[in-house]
Amino acid sequence: MTSFFLNKKKLPLLLTIIAILMFGFGFALVPVYTLLCKATGINGKTGGPTQLGLLEEIDNTRWVTIQFIATNNANLNWAFYPKTTSIKLHPGENTLIYYYAENNSGKAMTVQAIPSVTPGKAAKYVKKTECFCFTQQNFKIGEKRDMPVLFHVDANLPKEINTLSLSYTLFNADKYKKAATSEKQGHL
Amino acid sequence: MNSIEHAVDQHAPYNSQGFFSKVTRWIFTTNHKDIGTLYLWLSLIMFFVGGAMALLIRAELFQPGARIISPEIFNQMTTFHGLIMVFGVIMPAMVGLANWQIPMMIGAPDMALPRLNNWSFWILPFAFALLVSTLFMSGPAPNFGWTFYAPLSTTYGPKSTDFMIFSIHLLGLSSILGAINIIATIFNLRAPGMTFMKMPIFVWSWLITAFLLLAVMPVLAGVVTMMLADRHFGTSFFNAAGGGDPILFQHVFWFFGHPEVYILIMPAFGVMSEVIPTFSRKKIFGYKFMIYAISVIAFLSLLVWAHHMFTSGIPLVSELFFMYATMLIAVPTGVKIFNWVATIYKGSVTFETPMLFAIAFLFLFTLGGFSGLMLSIVPADYQYQDTYFVVAHFHYVLIPGSVYAIMAAIYYWLPKWTGHRYNERLGQWHFWLTVISTNLTFFPMHFLGLAGMPRRIPDYALQFADFNMIATIGAFIFGFSQLLFLINIVRTVRGKGPHVSNQVWEGAHGLEWTLPSPPPYHTFSSPPTIDECK
Ligand SMILES: [Cu+2]
Numbered sequence: 001m002t003s004f005f006l007n008k009k010k011l012p013l014l015l016t017i018i019a020i021l022m023f024g025f026g027f028a029l030v031p032v033y034t035l036l037c038k039a040t041g042i043n044g045k046t047g048g049p050t051q052l053g054l055l056e057e058i059d060n061t062r063w064v065t066i067q068f069i070a071t072n073n074a075n076l077n078w079a080f081y082p083k084t085t086s087i088k089l090h091p092g093e094n095t096l097i098y099y100y101a102e103n104n105s106g107k108a109m110t111v112q113a114i115p116s117v118t119p120g121k122a123a124k125y126v127k128k129t130e131c132f133c134f135t136q137q138n139f140k141i142g143e144k145r146d147m148p149v150l151f152h153v154d155a156n157l158p159k160e161i162n163t164l165s166l167s168y169t170l171f172n173a174d175k176y177k178k179a180a181t182s183e184k185q186g187h188l
Numbered sequence: 189m190n191s192i193e194h195a196v197d198q199h200a201p202y203n204s205q206g207f208f209s210k211v212t213r214w215i216f217t218t219n220h221k222d223i224g225t226l227y228l229w230l231s232l233i234m235f236f237v238g239g240a241m242a243l244l245i246r247a248e249l250f251q252p253g254a255r256i257i258s259p260e261i262f263n264q265m266t267t268f269h270g271l272i273m274v275f276g277v278i279m280p281a282m283v284g285l286a287n288w289q290i291p292m293m294i295g296a297p298d299m300a301l302p303r304l305n306n307w308s309f310w311i312l313p314f315a316f317a318l319l320v321s322t323l324f325m326s327g328p329a330p331n332f333g334w335t336f337y338a339p340l341s342t343t344y345g346p347k348s349t350d351f352m353i354f355s356i357h358l359l360g361l362s363s364i365l366g367a368i369n370i371i372a373t374i375f376n377l378r379a380p381g382m383t384f385m386k387m388p389i390f391v392w393s394w395l396i397t398a399f400l401l402l403a404v405m406p407v408l409a410g411v412v413t414m415m416l417a418d419r420h421f422g423t424s425f426f427n428a429a430g431g432g433d434p435i436l437f438q439h440v441f442w443f444f445g446h447p448e449v450y451i452l453i454m455p456a457f458g459v460m461s462e463v464i465p466t467f468s469r470k471k472i473f474g475y476k477f478m479i480y481a482i483s484v485i486a487f488l489s490l491l492v493w494a495h496h497m498f499t500s501g502i503p504l505v506s507e508l509f510f511m512y513a514t515m516l517i518a519v520p521t522g523v524k525i526f527n528w529v530a531t532i533y534k535g536s537v538t539f540e541t542p543m544l545f546a547i548a549f550l551f552l553f554t555l556g557g558f559s560g561l562m563l564s565i566v567p568a569d570y571q572y573q574d575t576y577f578v579v580a581h582f583h584y585v586l587i588p589g590s591v592y593a594i595m596a597a598i599y600y601w602l603p604k605w606t607g608h609r610y611n612e613r614l615g616q617w618h619f620w621l622t623v624i625s626t627n628l629t630f631f632p633m634h635f636l637g638l639a640g641m642p643r644r645i646p647d648y649a650l651q652f653a654d655f656n657m658i659a660t661i662g663a664f665i666f667g668f669s670q671l672l673f674l675i676n677i678v679r680t681v682r683g684k685g686p687h688v689s690n691q692v693w694e695g696a697h698g699l700e701w702t703l704p705s706p707p708p709y710h711t712f713s714s715p716p717t718i719d720e721c722k
Pocket of ligand 1: 445446449492493495496
């Protein structure tokens, strides 16, 4: 190695390779960050669809309060709010709640809701079977929709957590349209 | 590398007659002294450009409710002031010093890759032309602060942001090429007998800085590339709507950003370790520990980036880790400060201008270090975050740290480079005006920050008026006293001062002082013998 470093032709080459590798390292931080967030619940990211909590036992000994929050990103001119603002349930119990959304923007739009759970370490215990955040949503002008969230809180939720909030931020995703979108009319 | 021999035989100093040959001499030069000079002049010009922008900012903040510049221009000025001072002033100045000094200090005939060296420099004027051109475009120039956080710079960034992105690519390329060159020079071109543990600390500090540059400048290039992709190619690295995360930007940016501040300060440590022993007429105290300390600081600097993100919602464990890791850096830094003080202790000290700047460095950089320690405390940071306390902190480490060190280095080596003594009286005036006005400008900002005045806002509440007025007065004194520096340099370069001996300073040690003043265009074409200098 020492001789490599002292080789007049090879050293600049080696250093160039280091620089290129570090350029790649910068990009490698992206998947590493995503994995870390999934594993530790940083930023309150919740996971993808899970099975209905039928097999799980319900922890009748305690209650968890779940608060629902809705935020419009930037200047999104929509009505967007949870129809239930807060519920109390036992860990393991399945619940269905609805968020209301109305496209007041004056044009057809595709939106994406991004969920976040606080406290962050509770995120991985929020198990969603169905959620409007799993896909992008296409709305016509003035369209109104009730959008479902079917979920349960895992019975393994740490004992010290008795309140958590599930928040959704609605983003304009016109620029990021994906193939799998939903136009499903929820109940109204 | 036969390009070295090329450099030696082809590029004898032109007896440049006429404008054209003068221009081509500087454009095509591969001589380390020429390129060092070019870097230093560029830095000096940009210092006045970035400084003028700072004065516009301070003029706007002279009184509450002032409307000297519009808030839009104010935002652009804070962005440009930061970018120019970091990438256009301190970095080029340090690279310029490296170009001049490293070959002369290790007994090398030139840099290892002289043509690459020419490229590294000549990329810069184009990069800055691109950056500054955005100020003259019809839309707004970049206006989101020098940290260009997403989504301000992606979703909401003005069109001109793309010019900034490309400019940063070029700046990064220039720094990486420079770093490769410096490492190659230090590894391969040391004179026989110049072992690593005999190298001057300035050379050591630049070697470690170059490795740090190599580690983080590509990451900066990566992050601006991601920005570009988000803006134009439909990706969403930093956009939650498409599955990305704006916090990720901060992680990647500060993975570069924190080591960057050490890139700005470590060559300054090197300069201090040359200047202080010379004017104390003693050897540096704890040579080995100085080198270990720089290495430890460089290593730790890669592990503390999230202390810039304490309030961004990162988990408690990470906050604790980054808090303690940050505090740990105070240990090697303390070792360095201790060793410099111990070098001065019982020395026969004289107070020429370089030494004055070095002593001011010791006091004021340490002060900046302490406010940094305060900021590293997570619960306290929740109060200080985004206030003028942060502004006070980083100006205390960057001005008395890097800028004073650069000034000390110029006063210290300019007689060697030009063969003439600078005007000592003018130098002392420059020093005292600079050091007084630095404190007048930035000391009140501590209190403004603690009282809650937010950064980057063109106006403020009435209770902050007095301190802001003092800061503005200080800033203008600082700005105009730099003209003394300019005058002194120009006078010396044009041969106004008395001739100096090879030795220049009686207490100076090192190979560069064995050369004539000014040194001939090519030095150490045959390697020197080392013992006579140590
Ligand atoms: Cu930092």
